[in-house]
Amino acid sequence: xxxxxxxxxxxxxxxxxxxxxxxxxxxxxxxxxxxxxxxxxxxxxxxxxxxxxxxxxxxxxxxxxxxxxxxxxxxxxxxxxxxxxxxxxxxxxxxxxxxxxxxxxxxxxxxxxxxxxxxxxxxxxxxxxxxxxxxxxxxxxxxxxxxxxxxxxxxxxxxxxxxxxxxxxxxxxxxxxxxxxxxxxxxxxxxxxxxxxxxxxxxxxxxxxxxxxxxxxxxxxxxxxxxxxxxxxxxxxxxxxxxxxxxxxxxxxxxxxxxxxxxxxxxxxxxxxxxxxxxxxxxxxxxxxxxxxxxxxxxxxxxxxxxxxxxxxxxxxxxxxx
Amino acid sequence: xxxxxxxxxxxxxxxxxxxxxxxxxxxxxxxxxxxxxxxxxxxxxxxxxxxxxxxxxxxxxxxxxxxxxxxxxxxxxxxxxxxxxxxxxxxxxxxxxxxxxxxxxxxxxxxxxxxxxxxxxxxxxxxxxxxxxxxxxxxxxxxxxxxxxxxxxxxxxxxxxxxxxxx
Amino acid sequence: xxxxxxxxxxxxxxxxxxxxxxxxxxxxxxxxxxxxxxxxxxxxxxxxxxxxxxxxxxxxxxxxxxxxxxxxxxxxxxxxxxxxxxxxxxxxxxxxxxxxxxxxxxxxxxxxxxxxxxxxxxxxxxxxxxxxxxxxxxxxxxxxxxxxxxxxxxxxxxxxxxxxxxxxxxxxxxxxxxxxxxxxxxxxxxxxxxxxxxxxxxxxxxxxxxxxxxxxxxxxxxxxxxx
Numbered sequence: 263x264x265x266x267x268x269x270x271x272x273x274x275x276x277x278x279x280x281x282x283x284x285x286x287x288x289x290x291x292x293x294x295x296x297x298x299x300x301x302x303x304x305x306x307x308x309x310x311x312x313x314x315x316x317x318x319x320x321x322x323x324x325x326x327x328x329x330x331x332x333x334x335x336x337x338x339x340x341x342x343x344x345x346x347x348x349x350x351x352x353x354x355x356x357x358x359x360x361x362x363x364x365x366x367x368x369x370x371x372x373x374x375x376x377x378x379x380x381x382x383x384x385x386x387x388x389x390x391x392x393x394x395x396x397x398x399x400x401x402x403x404x405x406x407x408x409x410x411x412x413x414x415x416x417x418x419x420x421x422x423x424x425x426x427x428x429x430x431x432x433x434x435x436x437x438x439x440x441x442x443x444x445x446x447x448x449x450x451x452x453x454x455x456x457x458x459x460x461x462x463x464x465x466x467x468x469x470x471x472x473x474x475x476x477x478x479x480x481x482x483x484x485x486x487x488x489x490x491x492x493x494x495x496x497x498x499x500x501x502x503x504x505x506x507x508x509x510x511x512x513x514x515x516x517x518x519x520x521x522x523x524x525x526x527x528x529x530x531x532x533x534x535x536x537x538x539x540x541x542x543x544x545x546x547x548x549x550x551x552x553x554x555x556x557x558x559x560x561x562x563x564x565x566x567x568x569x570x571x572x573x574x575x576x577x578x579x580x581x582x583x584x
Numbered sequence: 585x586x587x588x589x590x591x592x593x594x595x596x597x598x599x600x601x602x603x604x605x606x607x608x609x610x611x612x613x614x615x616x617x618x619x620x621x622x623x624x625x626x627x628x629x630x631x632x633x634x635x636x637x638x639x640x641x642x643x644x645x646x647x648x649x650x651x652x653x654x655x656x657x658x659x660x661x662x663x664x665x666x667x668x669x670x671x672x673x674x675x676x677x678x679x680x681x682x683x684x685x686x687x688x689x690x691x692x693x694x695x696x697x698x699x700x701x702x703x704x705x706x707x708x709x710x711x712x713x714x715x716x717x718x719x720x721x722x723x724x725x726x727x728x729x730x731x732x733x734x735x736x737x738x739x740x741x742x743x744x745x746x747x748x749x750x751x
Numbered sequence: 752x753x754x755x756x757x758x759x760x761x762x763x764x765x766x767x768x769x770x771x772x773x774x775x776x777x778x779x780x781x782x783x784x785x786x787x788x789x790x791x792x793x794x795x796x797x798x799x800x801x802x803x804x805x806x807x808x809x810x811x812x813x814x815x816x817x818x819x820x821x822x823x824x825x826x827x828x829x830x831x832x833x834x835x836x837x838x839x840x841x842x843x844x845x846x847x848x849x850x851x852x853x854x855x856x857x858x859x860x861x862x863x864x865x866x867x868x869x870x871x872x873x874x875x876x877x878x879x880x881x882x883x884x885x886x887x888x889x890x891x892x893x894x895x896x897x898x899x900x901x902x903x904x905x906x907x908x909x910x911x912x913x914x915x916x917x918x919x920x921x922x923x924x925x926x927x928x929x930x931x932x933x934x935x936x937x938x939x940x941x942x943x944x945x946x947x948x949x950x951x952x953x954x955x956x957x958x959x960x961x962x963x964x965x966x967x968x969x970x971x972x973x974x975x976x977x978x
Binding site for chain 1: 587590591593594597598600601604605607608609736740741742743
Binding site for chain 1: 757759761808809810811812813819820822823824825826
């Protein structure tokens with residue numbers, strides 16, 4: 263455990279998380295105070311003080327959340343770096359499975375990423391208005407996110423302090439490869455159906471965004487997220503690795519593959535986030551979101567293009583598919 | 585006009601997605617783990633991919649390494665690797681009527697206690713243990729194999745792998 | 752145009768150094784009026800103007816300018832309000848010394864999104880109104896006090912604000928330049944601008960175009976009575 267906790271990347275990561283958690287903890291206490299007494303229609307000294315304080319606190323929360331979002335790829339980079347220390351691990355896949363805390367930690371980080379992004383959107387809308395119409399909503403939302411961040415912080419510590427360097431872990435070929443189980447794909451899909459769904463859902467997302475069908479685009483993007491994950495791991499990934507048996511979401515984050523994994527997963531997550539953001543902002547807050555629509559279309563389009571290009575390039579180079 | 589075309593296209597895509605998902609659900613045969621009513625406690629001959637290993641859930645493809653466990657009440661469980669048998673028995677304590685394995689050298693069914701186990705075979709799950717009728721140098725007994733599996737000293741452990749394969 | 756209800760401003764509230772600069776001030780300024788706030792230094796005139804300009808927030812009370820609640824504007828909106836609705840003329844001019852007169856006048860329009868030709872014509876119009884066109888290309892540091900004040904006036908007017916706030920505008924001017932400044936104010940009032948001047952200069956008393964003179968003392972209007 264000591265070699266893990268004393269690792270440079272882990273020290274930087276845990277220190278950053280701790281500092282941000284402290285900031286957010288203070289912000290949460292102030293937010294509770296704001297929530298108790300906030301009434302914009304009052305012109306008392308107390309209300310003016312609350313408004314000044316809330317402006318400061320929201321700025322702190324915004325700063326901390328943005329940094330936390332940036333820390334997520336650094337977390338992934340850290341666990342990839344730890345694969346040199348953990349026996350049996352060839353990439354982050356093995357390190358994540360090193361103990362029972364890894365998968366829940368990764369999952370909660372992704373959920374927090376999405377919720378934090380939504381908070382940033384609501385905060386932006388609130389500050390654009392002149393009377394803080396969403397102050398109470400975003401305060402309650404922040405407190406909920408903070409609860410999740412507390413669980414995440416605890417999981418971070420438990421995870422890194424419980425990685426054994428003497429116990430071998432499974433490598434990605436065991437976790438994701440042929441030895442992973444009957445059929446690793448969900449809903450009983452096979453590769454042709456998975457790919458058909460992949461492109462169909464992408465087309466559906468494009469059309470629903472362009473025609474302002476908010477709820478349908480939200481459902482389609484969530485389904486696309488699941489399908490895209492499996493498509494990348496079990497199909498497109500094999501073309502990134504140029505090996506039909508190499509199925510892993512983490513190896514593509516390494517330098518041998520020019521860190522393309524960050525682009526693949528980053529584009530997918532951000533694309534889905536902006537699609538959800540567009541749907542929620544336009545349907546719940548009735549605001550026009552032309553810029554967000556364009557960003558989500560661009561990101562998802564780039565994602566699909568990037569994945570497909572690996573297959574096309576392989577075929578053009580070799581004349582066959584894997 | 586443009587809106588109508590988009591609406592039709594969206595509708596068609598939604599229908600296509602639902603159809604694909606339904607077709608996939610429908611064709612998923614689901615996992616098959618147990619052969620029931622084997623009250624005569626016989627060895628059940630199975631076809632490749634017909635059953636899944638009760639421990640690791642893999643399709644049983646390679647019938648050379650297969651093991652079968654028959655309980656007193658006639659349930660027959662299948663395993664693709666003798667290592668999976670050991671792991672499964674760690675968490676389950678059925679009343680065993682028969683626990684048989686196919687041998688790699690003679691392709692016959694023998695009780696697991698009677699087999700000798702290689703430590704460096706290309707077993708389906710990569711543990712390295714393969715049952716044989718005849719003992720050879722470096723082979724271990726069932727009890728020893730069980731202990732080694734439970735201690736994690738199989739070919740999954742890179743230190744053990746290096747040690748065994750360098751010899 | 753400008754409505755103040757029970758405005759109080761306390762600096763360092765909650766500490767031993769707490770100081771009440773304004774005490775429950777209420778007043779109303781109608782569109783097109785010229786109102787002079789007179790009083791000695793420290794009476795709260797500049798504080799009141801700063802609150803109307805949304806440069807600071809009150810401790811209590813309500814300020815409404817042109818139907819918009821100013822006293823609670825978030826920072827972003829306060830900047831937009833200052834950029835569009837008001838023009839401020841400061842005691843010490845607050846010009847950028849190394850820039851020319853024309854460049855100083857254009858500064859408020861930098862983020863307006865207007866076309867360069869429009870900005871140019873607005874600047875020229877504003878400099879003509881302030882009678883400083885002849886010094887357009889001259890650096891501000893080379894101007895006299897009166898010329899600097901006229902440059903400041905041109906800058907305050909360039910975005911055609913409805914409300915003009917002047918904080919001790921003649922404090923650094925001689926009598927001749929002060930009278931010239933007063934003439935310009937008169938011309939602005941004729942153009943329909945609403946003007947509030949905070950000053951202790953006796954030249955502002957008895958001016959015919961001034962609608963009201965309100966006396967401030969110890970953070971209150973009219974010797975303890977508010978409007």
